[in-house]
Amino acid sequence: MKAVVFESLENMVIREDFPDPELPRDGFILKVESVAICGSDVRIFHRGHINVKPPQIIGHEVAGIVYRVGEETTEFKEGERVVLGADVPCGKCYYCLRGHQNNCTRAIAFGYQLQGGFAQFMAVPRDAIDAKIVQRLPDNLSFDEACLTEPLAxxxxxxxxxxxxxxxxxxxxxxxxxxxxxxxxxxxxxxxxxxxxxxxxxxxxxxxxxxxxxxxxxxxxxxxxxxxxxxxxxxxxxxxxxxxxxxxxxxxxxxxxxxxxxxxxxxxxxxxxxxxxxxxxxxxxxxxxxxSHGSSPKDNAIALKLIITGQVKVGKLITHILPLEEINKGLKLVESGEALKVILKPWN
Ligand SMILES: [Zn+2]
Ligand SMILES: [Zn+2]
Structure with missing residues (x-):
């Protein structure tokens, strides 16, 4: 698949031949349609992050289509349009049990320990489905707007x-x-x-x-x-x-x-x-x-409702839509303050 790999500090490499992620038996493969660049992606690019071990594919504001489901996955069907949350909570720790899953002691997230969305495909594990951070999208909501659910959350x-x-x-x-x-x-x-x-x-x-x-x-x-x-x-x-x-x-x-x-x-x-x-x-x-930092599953649910009902018009924030290959241009646009939200399209 096509992917952007964070190889080392200040070094994003565009790969056409990156191996496709393996289909989890109890999860699914997401075909990434839209992924937004976050300020934290710019920080990782320059300074790295304790939870990102290069080479890694980052990007955590992701919407797309369920592409292939594992044999044990019953919750989702191929072809469904979905948006992901970033934090994948364990569901069992002190904070998860109190509804503050963004403080989960395991602290695992897409685009950090898990492969992120700056790629054509990504694997969505069972924990993400169980935590309800995979949300279905209405047909009339664009992927570009939907991927802004995560920052709004x-x-x-x-x-x-x-x-x-x-x-x-x-x-x-x-x-x-x-x-x-x-x-x-x-x-x-x-x-x-x-x-x-x-x-x-x-x-x-x-x-x-x-x-x-x-x-x-x-x-x-x-x-x-x-x-x-x-x-x-x-x-x-x-x-x-x-x-x-x-x-x-x-x-x-x-x-x-x-x-x-x-x-x-x-x-x-x-x-x-x-x-x-x-x-x-x-x-x-x-x-x-x-x-405050990050978001819990309930915040993602609220954010998506606010976007669907038009109470928060996230579409107004989208100033640039670029093909995935133009990641470096996108990072510069975000960093300079010239852009508000930059959306990358892995299939354009
Ligand atoms: Zn973000
Ligand atoms: Zn937890």
């Missing part, structure tokens, strides 16, 4: 933890695809004022097409001051940091109201992960600071 998980309610003011730092998904989901949940700050000119321009009440050019204006001005000097109910920036995390603490919530949604590069935070402000203002 991570956003659903993050906002669940933050607790966003009707009438809330939500401040979001970063207008990349994740920041814009947060804005769309917060609106769907009833947030009445959405404030987004961004430093990239291209992203500010693209963000104008989204339903945002106050868009801040953080190169020219102090985003903390704007948030305070927009909230009668109280601060936002929820602040979401959707940018890999320590200074944005430090700033977020000043944007939240008393008893407000700050979500460090984006991770930081390992060498910059320790940052100075005004902990006295957290103390006296009773601010709740938390992180």
């Amino acid at each position: 991570c956003v659903v998980n993050g906002q669940d933890l933050s607790g966003i309610y009707a009438g809330d003011t939500v401040a979001i730092i970063g207008a990349g695809p994740i920041g814009l998904m947060h804005a769309m989901l917060a609106r769907a949940k009833g947030a009445t004022k959405i404030i987004v700050s961004e430093i990239s000119e291209k992203r500010l321009e693209m963000a104008k097409d989204f339903d945002i009440d106050v868009l801040i050019d953080a190169r020219e204006k102090d985003p903390v001051e704007v948030v305070l001005r927009e909230t009668d000097r109280l601060g936002a109910d929820v602040v979401i940091v959707a940018a890999p920036s320590g200074s944005a995390q430090a700033q977020a603490i000043y944007m939240a109201r008393n008893l407000g919530t700050v979500n460090f949604f984006g991770g930081l590069p390992p060498n910059t992960k320790e940052i100075p935070i005004d902990t006295n402000r957290v103390h006296y203002k009773e601010i709740f600071v938390h992180g």
Whole structure:
């Protein structure tokens, strides 16, 4: 099959003759129709990841067609259109039993330990079926939109933890695809004022097409001051940091109201992960600071419903559709901020 292999740091090799994955007796082979590039794919490309041992095929935002089913597989039939979640939980550990499968102690995921979607085919094991992270798609939903279920599921998980309610003011730092998904989901949940700050000119321009009440050019204006001005000097109910920036995390603490919530949604590069935070402000203002990462099966189910019903219009985020061979161009487009979501097509 055709596949893109992450051979070593900064080295993606396009192979026409990569061996097809073996059909699991109790799983199935997926024919990949659409796979989106995630910011984490760009990070793996440059810096690697503890759970990715090259050579490996990465990519974890995947939709496609059930191509061949194993002899013991009864849940799916050949030809069915499906979308995958990324995390494949064990279903038995402390966190899985409490419904927080993204914290599964086994921590296995497509595009990390398991072969990912930057290929024409991938094997879907029994655990993925049992965990219900394989979801059927309605005929009228495109594969390009469907593969964005996975990143939206991570956003659903993050906002669940933050607790966003009707009438809330939500401040979001970063207008990349994740920041814009947060804005769309917060609106769907009833947030009445959405404030987004961004430093990239291209992203500010693209963000104008989204339903945002106050868009801040953080190169020219102090985003903390704007948030305070927009909230009668109280601060936002929820602040979401959707940018890999320590200074944005430090700033977020000043944007939240008393008893407000700050979500460090984006991770930081390992060498910059320790940052100075005004902990006295957290103390006296009773601010709740938390992180979030990944998604559970229930978040994937919610995300797909939001996409199907049009409450979160993920299609607006798709700026580029490229053949799989143009992976390097796609990675550059994502990294430069020129693109929002780039979809790769293994069969074009
Ligand atoms: Zn992702
Ligand atoms: Zn588990």
